[in-house]
Amino acid sequence: MSLYRDEGVVLRTQKLGEADRIITVLTKRTGKVRGVAKGVRKTMSRFGARLEPFTHVDLQLHEGRSLDVITQVETLRPYGEALVADYPRYTAGTAMLETADRLTLGEKEPALRQFLLLVGGLRTLVEGEHEARLVLDAYFLRSLAVAGYAPALSECARCGAEAVRAFAIVAGGVVCGACRPPGAAVPAAETIALMIALLRGDWPMADASEPRHRTECSGLVAAYLQWHLEHGIRSLRHVEREPARGPEPPWTPAREPGRASPWDGTRGFGPESTPDSHIFRA
Amino acid sequence: MYEGVVQNLIDELGLLPGVGPKSAQRIAFHLLAADPADVKRLAHALLEVKERVRFCRVCGNVAAEEECRICRDQRRDPHVICVVEESKDVVAIEKTREFRGRYHVLGGAISPIDGVGPDDLRIRELMARLADGQVTELILATDPNLEGEATATYLARLVKPMGLKVTRLASGLPVGGDLEYADEVTLGRAFEGRRLLDV
Ligand SMILES: [Zn+2]
Ligand SMILES: [Zn+2]
Numbered sequence: 001m002s003l004y005r006d007e008g009v010v011l012r013t014q015k016l017g018e019a020d021r022i023i024t025v026l027t028k029r030t031g032k033v034r035g036v037a038k039g040v041r042k043t044m045s046r047f048g049a050r051l052e053p054f055t056h057v058d059l060q061l062h063e064g065r066s067l068d069v070i071t072q073v074e075t076l077r078p079y080g081e082a083l084v085a086d087y088p089r090y091t092a093g094t095a096m097l098e099t100a101d102r103l104t105l106g107e108k109e110p111a112l113r114q115f116l117l118l119v120g121g122l123r124t125l126v127e128g129e130h131e132a133r134l135v136l137d138a139y140f141l142r143s144l145a146v147a148g149y150a151p152a153l154s155e156c157a158r159c160g161a162e163a164v165r166a167f168a169i170v171a172g173g174v175v176c177g178a179c180r181p182p183g184a185a186v187p188a189a190e191t192i193a194l195m196i197a198l199l200r201g202d203w204p205m206a207d208a209s210e211p212r213h214r215t216e217c218s219g220l221v222a223a224y225l226q227w228h229l230e231h232g233i234r235s236l237r238h239v240e241r242e243p244a245r246g247p248e249p250p251w252t253p254a255r256e257p258g259r260a261s262p263w264d265g266t267r268g269f270g271p272e273s274t275p276d277s278h279i280f281r282a
Numbered sequence: 283m284y285e286g287v288v289q290n291l292i293d294e295l296g297l298l299p300g301v302g303p304k305s306a307q308r309i310a311f312h313l314l315a316a317d318p319a320d321v322k323r324l325a326h327a328l329l330e331v332k333e334r335v336r337f338c339r340v341c342g343n344v345a346a347e348e349e350c351r352i353c354r355d356q357r358r359d360p361h362v363i364c365v366v367e368e369s370k371d372v373v374a375i376e377k378t379r380e381f382r383g384r385y386h387v388l389g390g391a392i393s394p395i396d397g398v399g400p401d402d403l404r405i406r407e408l409m410a411r412l413a414d415g416q417v418t419e420l421i422l423a424t425d426p427n428l429e430g431e432a433t434a435t436y437l438a439r440l441v442k443p444m445g446l447k448v449t450r451l452a453s454g455l456p457v458g459g460d461l462e463y464a465d466e467v468t469l470g471r472a473f474e475g476r477r478l479l480d481v
Contacts, residue, residue, distance in 0.1 A: 012395055018300045052428040053395075084431040087439060094394040235394030 005060045006030045007076060009118055010053050011101045015041070023051050023070060025059065026100050026118060031109045035061050035068040047073055053097055054080035056119060079122045088242040089125055092136040094235040096121050099140060102229050103147045113146045133241050134206055134214065137221045138198040145199065149228045153196045167192070167220055169227045191216040215241075288314070340411070342387035342404045344369045352376075352385060359383040364421040365408065365437065367391050367430065375423065378470035383421070386411065391429040392436055400436060408437075412444055419447040421476060426451070438479045449476040 008027030016022050019041045025033050040047045050057055051070070056077040061068040083090045100118045104111045121139040125132060144150060151157070152173030156164055164174040168184035174192060175184060190213045197205040198217070209217075218241075226232050284292065288310060296306035313321055337343065338350035345351070352358055352372070362383030366372055372385050388403040411417065422437055424430035438448045451472040 017302070049427065054428070080428050084428055084435055087432065087436050090432050090435070091394055098395050234397040237397075238392075238394035238399040 002063050003060060003071070004030070004063065005058070006033070007056065007058045008033065008115065009079075009097075009100075009122065010051055010055045010057060011097045012053055013037075013051065021051065022067065024101060025057070026104060026111065026115050028112060028115050029110060031111045032101070032104045032107050033061065033068060034107060035059075035070040036064070037070045037073075049078070049080075050075050052080050054078075054083055054093060054122060056122075077123075079126050082126045083122075086128075086132075088240040089128070089132045091235065091239040092132040093122060093125055095136055095233055095239050096125070096139050098233050098235045099143055099225070099229075102231075102233065103143055114143060117142055117146060130203060130207055131214070131242060133218055133239065134198065134209075136239065137195075137214075137218055138201070138206070140221050140225050141195065141199045144225060144228060147228075150199070151195070151224055153192055153199065164192075169224050185220065187216050187220060188213055191220065195221065337387075341385045342369075342389060342407065343372050343385055357382075360416055362419045362421065363408075363411065363417050364423050366423050367425055367433075371423065371425075374469060375473075378473060380470045380473040381421075383419075388424070388433070391424055391433045393429045403433075405437070405440070409440070412441060412446070415444075417446060419449065421473075422448065422450045422479065434479065448479045450479045451476050 006027040006029050008025040008030075011024045011026055011032075013024070014022045016036060019039050021037050021040045023035050023037050023040075025035065027033050037047055037051050040051055047070075049055070050073045055075055056079060058074045058076055059070055060072040062071050079093070083093045096118060100114060104114055117139065121135060121142075124130065124138075125135050141151070149172075152171075154164075154174070155162055156174060156176035156179050157168070157172040158175055158179035161176040161178070163176055165177050166175050166180045166184035166186050167173065168175045168181050171179065171181060171184070175181070190209065194206060194209045194213050194217045196202075197209075222233075222236055226236070291313070292303075292306045292310045295301055295309050296303055298306075301309070313324075334346060335344055336346075336348075338345040338348075338353055340349050340353045343350040343352065345353075347354075359382050362381075363386050364375065364381055364383055365386045365388060366375065367388055367390055369387055372387065375381055375385075386404070386408050388405065388408075390398055390403055392398060392400055392403065412420070420437075420441060422434040424433045434450055438450075441448060451469075
């Protein structure tokens, strides 16, 4: 039995008994952790809203026999607060959390890249500079890539030929005319280009894409993701696409001045590490 | 493991919320030792609640008749509807004596990760109640946690074109908790200090 400390993003919570919850957290160093938060549902709980989904927390746990017990928690970034104020963003964020949960199979198996990717994705979602569904699709493609399931997008998934015509989930991405299995989708070239842009983090190109290509891209990415995860992502059915945007963003971006998101760049899978905060004094 | 019927009872009790295997066993042996008349009364109460109690066809609250006590009460203000997640939230708010309007019980909160979307709640019924224009204020008293907030955001956006006043319980309610655990004073204060929602 020992204490350990880590930072992480709360993925989900489940009620336990009368007033407790089991909290699933994707942590930076330890990987996915499930811990009990005692008394968290009481309105006077010392945990408050810090253990709600989306919150980036610094937490201390006590190792238990079956489940660890959360003993202390501090908020690093309350992403949920901004997300609940915007329904399409909230639903996109929920699908991110569920996917992160599903792609990190084992508990306490370090998954640093998935953690960084999730934090980067949530931050980008909260900043509100790109359409929520685009951010979600970028997250899906990249988290699949981190898990080793990146779809082939430039060359035929089967033979490596350059002239590609169709997208076949079972083949693992785009396929050439010769390798094309029956029933493969034939998306627009712009849709494949959008998927490449999202996977690479080429936001200028992704932002300039047309609504019909975005819709087609979302359909392909969702089908590809669900195929690899075997069971569907439940929240995906509830993700709302925001109406086409005018020049003004529909909400105020909660962006920190002077802190560029790595998602703005052409590459980068996540944020720089969060500054160590000295919150556990004695 | 115990003999058939005793183990059955323990298993059934263990399915109740908040009852672990240890407590189930303790309750089962308490019942075994109890006076037969007491146990019969408990069994009767269990059967009766399933037979007689239903959900109000107007607001979704638990009711002994077609409509609940509050919906039948002509003195309740028909211009204000307070939206809550569960019937037990109605009880919590009634205790504050701050609210004289009507209720609408959604039957939960939007929780995409659990597969619960807007269509799984009594939102269509709420929209039907608002259609005649009699209601002027909608108070969103969903739980002060993430799912409750998201549900409030969804509803506020949905009813926006109807042009009614939409408020959210505010000050003093600590976020993250369940509404049913708020004390009367805090909940009463939250009613007075409800804020206008603008989405
Ligand atoms: Zn080929
Ligand atoms: Zn009623």
